[in-house]
Amino acid sequence: MSKVWFVTGSARGLGRSLTEAVLAAGDKVAAAARNTQQLQSLLKQYPDQLLTVALDVNNQQQINEAVTATIARFGRIDVLVNNAGFGIIGAAEAFTEEQVRSQLETNLYAPIAITRAVLPYMREQRSGRILQISSIGGRVGFAALSIYHAAKFGLSGFAESLAKEVAPLGIFVTSIEPGGFRTDWAGASMTYAQQVEGYETTVDARKAFMESGKFVPVGDPEKAAKAMIELVKAPQQPLHLVLGSEAIGILKQNNTNRDAEIAQWEKVSLSTDHSEAEPFLTSVEGRQYLK
Known part of the structure; x- marks a missing residue:
């Protein structure tokens, strides 16, 4: 049976590539974008499979309307892909208040809001796949991208927690964490x-x-x-899926550095336990917390 996908930021970049691939594979797509005119060629090619919905991801009313329109047209949402977003570069102290808010609203608050709007339908279905398009910048931080990283670290953390929360409902959540891809992220989409x-x-x-x-x-x-399409076909999904050799290299080096830092400062870390406390990992509380 074909799946119904809801993809934000579908008019260009990774969202466009994913929308085209999903349609070519025979699935249905609710393609959400601020400018749906950019999707007209696909609509002519796939009139029965494609629904275009105008969506400013920072507008809660439009979010609700887009989700409702998708359910009305296709009857369900099987895969949610929160892809819309943009990058921003600068010194932390130099960003304007509007730049900070815009970055957090688009890259963090919006995916959370859209996920919350879709979850009741997936909960009722007792099935669903959610792909949060984060970044290797949701795992590793670099100079000049502090506000972008703040949003993406938040999105990856939201995905990891949500995955554990909704697993009993048959809903799988993955934080997709790409490195650099040949889209316009570092070009027309980048602000400073x-x-x-x-x-x-x-x-x-x-x-x-x-x-x-x-x-x-x-x-x-x-x-x-293609990797994301194969991912949603799999019986299980990982909590995190890193994409690209650049991202893998960055993450491995960061993990090495982090492990070394933990080892160097572990004595100080352990010294702060209460004298009457049982070591966390062997305690009842620890085993319960880590479930």
Whole structure:
């Protein structure tokens, strides 16, 4: 039986590649985008499989209407893909209040709101797949991307907690964590804070590299789309799926560094336990907490 997908940010980039691949595979898609005119060629090609819905992901009324329209057209939502988002570069102190809010609202609050709108239907179905498109920047932080990382770390954490919460309902959740892919994330979608003195070797260096044209991502969005389609066919889903050799390399190095830091400071960490406390991992509370 064909699946019904709800994909945000479907008009371009990874969302567009995924929408095209899902339709070609014979599934149905509610393609959500701010500008649905960019989806007209697909609508002509797949009139019975595709529903286009206008969606500003920061507008709760539009979220509700888009979900309701999808249920009215297709009767269910089997796969939710929260893909809409954008990047922003700058020193933490240099971002405007509007830039901070816009980043958090689009990359964190919106996926949470859309997930919450879809969950009642998946709960009633006792089935569903949710793919939160986070980033390797949801696991590892770099200079100049502090607000972006704040949103993506939050989204990855939300996905990990939610996965454990909804597993008994037959709903699987995965945080998709790509490295650089050949979309316009570092191009037309990227925004910048005003330059501030003192960050020449960190923030300014990264901004210059991004604007130089020398950043050529290794990831192929069409291959990422194929991987996600295969993922939702699998009997189980991982909590995290890292995409691309760049992301794998970054994560492995970060894990090595983090393990070394834990070992170096473990004595200090353990010294803060109450004198009457049982070691956490062997305690009843610890075993219950980690379930």
